[in-house]
Amino acid sequence: xxxxxxxxxxxxxxxxxxxxxxxxxxxxxxxxxxxxxxxxxxxxxxxxxxxxxxxxxxxxxxxxxxxxxxxxxxxxxxxxxxxxxxxxxxxxxxxxxxxxxxxxxxxxxxxxxxxxxxxxxxxxxxxxxxxxxxxxxxxxxxxxxxxxxxxxxxxxxxxxxxxxxxxxxxxxxxxxxxxxxxxxxxxxxxxxxxxxxxxxxxxxxxxxxxxxxxxxxxxxxxxxxxxxxxxxxxxxxxxxxxxxxxxxxxxxxxxxxxxxxxxxxxxxxxxxxxxxxxxxxxxxxxxxxxxxxxxxxxxxxxxxxxxxxxxxxxxxx
Numbered sequence: 001x002x003x004x005x006x007x008x009x010x011x012x013x014x015x016x017x018x019x020x021x022x023x024x025x026x027x028x029x030x031x032x033x034x035x036x037x038x039x040x041x042x043x044x045x046x047x048x049x050x051x052x053x054x055x056x057x058x059x060x061x062x063x064x065x066x067x068x069x070x071x072x073x074x075x076x077x078x079x080x081x082x083x084x085x086x087x088x089x090x091x092x093x094x095x096x097x098x099x100x101x102x103x104x105x106x107x108x109x110x111x112x113x114x115x116x117x118x119x120x121x122x123x124x125x126x127x128x129x130x131x132x133x134x135x136x137x138x139x140x141x142x143x144x145x146x147x148x149x150x151x152x153x154x155x156x157x158x159x160x161x162x163x164x165x166x167x168x169x170x171x172x173x174x175x176x177x178x179x180x181x182x183x184x185x186x187x188x189x190x191x192x193x194x195x196x197x198x199x200x201x202x203x204x205x206x207x208x209x210x211x212x213x214x215x216x217x218x219x220x221x222x223x224x225x226x227x228x229x230x231x232x233x234x235x236x237x238x239x240x241x242x243x244x245x246x247x248x249x250x251x252x253x254x255x256x257x258x259x260x261x262x263x264x265x266x267x268x269x270x271x272x273x274x275x276x277x278x279x280x281x282x283x284x285x286x287x288x289x290x291x292x293x294x295x296x297x298x299x300x301x302x303x304x305x306x307x308x309x310x311x312x313x314x315x316x317x
Contacts (some may be wrong), residue, residue, distance in 0.1 A: 106144045108134040110155050118209035121216040122152055122225075149224055152217070156232070159200070159210060164236045166195050171243055182246035185302045192240055193267065193301070194294045200271070201290050215272025244305065251309035259308045263301050270297055 112133035116125045127148050131138055145151040170191045174183055200210050217225060237260070244263075245256045270293070278287055285292070 103144070105134075105136055105140055109136060109141060109144060109151065110158065113151050113155050114209055114213055117152060117155070117217070118212040122148075122220055122222055125152075153228055156213070156217070156228075160232060163196050163199055164233070167191055168236055168239055170195070171239060175243070182249075183243065185244065185247040185305065186298055188240065188243045188247055189263075189298045189301050189305075190294065193297050194290075196267075197271075197294055197297075198290050201274075201288065201293075211271040211274055215268055218268055219272070248305060248309045255309050255311065259305045262304060262308065266297070266301055266304070 109130065112130050113125070115133060116130045120126070120129075125148065127138060127141060130151075131141060134140075141148075141151060145154060171183075171188065174187065174191070175181075218229065241256060241260055244259065245251070248256070248259075250256075274287065274293075277285055277293075
């Protein structure tokens with residue numbers, strides 16, 4: 001539907017002036033692309049568009065960060081650049097276009113369902129309450145989704161599938177750049193953790209409701225949840241399990257299985273109980289500090305995985 005500007009020329013290390021100019025020019029193209037979408041009410045943005053765009057802007061943003069760290073001229077130029085030229089702001093504007101492309105009634109239902117599932121869990125959520133929040137009738141839910149189970153699944157897919165694609169792309173590109181040799185464990189865990197926390201903790205209003213939706217849904221054990229989550233997470237679990245095992249020098253199935261289970265529980269608990277951080281820190285830690293949470297979570301998970309990998313297996317002395 002759209003073409004993302006190429007920034008391959010910016011990666012050719014010529015003069016600082018050339019590279020900085022190219023990067024700023026490409027940021028400008030990204031902004032104009034978004035403005036064209038925003039000014040055309042008929043334009044729709046699909047999940048695939050959202051994933052491709054997010055990947056492109058993040059690569060450009062990461063390159064510019066690297067270049068700024070190496071070049072004083074780059075630092076000065078980017079300091080003068082528009083404050084709109086940031087990865088989070090550009091992605092936030094593009095994400096809003098994605099939701100605008102939905103049928104208005106369907107979008108209202110999904111947003112209302114997210115609030116209701118966060119507050120009541122899947123089992124306690126009421127279709128009647130969702131319709132009240134969305135200001136629609138029950139027939140609208142039946143028409144667009146069929147039932148509460150299908151509504152829950154589509155709500156989660158709309159959020160998680162683009163994130164999973166991004167995390168898989170990040171891992172595959174890093175492995176390719178490393179000639180398929182194992183990556184540092186912390187890098188693999190960062191790829192797994194940072195995108196989902198950055199996405200879910202930087203929404204407008206930031207009340208962490210989708211974090212609670214995921215946490216409560218996974219913990220309730222509804223009959224359909226097991227198969228749904230297996231389908232939703234199968235590819236990413238397989239790829240990251242292999243990468244983590246390689247980073248740990250393949251300690252064996254049992255250790256990797258326990259490690260992945262505990263990793264999942266840690267991420268889930270961090271999402272579901274994030275608000276507790278304000279209590280245990282007596283309000284001294286900012287709940288919106290995504291980088292801080294990622295840094296500590298990556299260190300905690302990596303240390304735990306290494307510890308598990310070094311446990312002597314039962315019956316082995």
